[in-house]
Amino acid sequence: MVVLGFAFSVAHAWATRGPRTAAWLVAVTAGGGYAVEALGVATGFPFGAYAYSGALGPKLAGVPLVIPLAWTWMAWPAWLAALRVARRTVSRVALGAVGLAAWDLFLDPQMVAEGYWTWSDPHPALPGVPDVPIGNYLGWLAVALLMMIALQAVAPSKARDGPSHTLYLWTYASSVLAHAAFLGLPASAGWGAAGMGVLAIPLAVSLWRR
Known part of the structure; x- marks a missing residue:
């Protein structure tokens, strides 16, 4: 699923904005x-x-190689959704960052429950989600904000972003x-x-x- 999501986002960036944007997307995310x-590890x-x-699967420096692909998978649809919804750059960056970081409110509880990763001290945590620290979500938001700042320089709005919007809404x-x-x-x-x-x-x- 992660590989397919990664491939979709990169292919869409290439098809709608060219190879340089696709390469930048991969580099940033x-x-x-x-x-x-x-x-972090x-x-x-x-x-x-x-x-x-x-x-x-295989790891490099303690990080499974599939993990970085997940950042690309959701960063691109989140950014394009923010382009659609907001008019000003600051609003777009902020919304895109929230849209990406909030995905982790689903991702981490599910992956921890399935045994893919664990925290040594998951406190304080959100009510009802005891195994994931709140600081993790704040870290996601900070990283997502930096990614959106980087993407806004090379990814203007396009009319052909419907498939990416569908991916974001389907994931949600x-x-x-x-x-x-x-x-x-x-x-x-x-x-x-x-x-x-x-x-x-x-x-x-x-x-x-x-």
């Missing part, structure tokens, strides 16, 4: 994502002290449904619905009005 994950900054299990809706109905994680369903909905709901309204 996959390259930057790997760098911050390696830093080694030092506990900026997400808190955590470690990956061996269930996600399917995550809410999965956590609430199938994974036994109602608290993360609620937190994720509220957090990611800051961008997903205005995006859906915008597309509906069109």
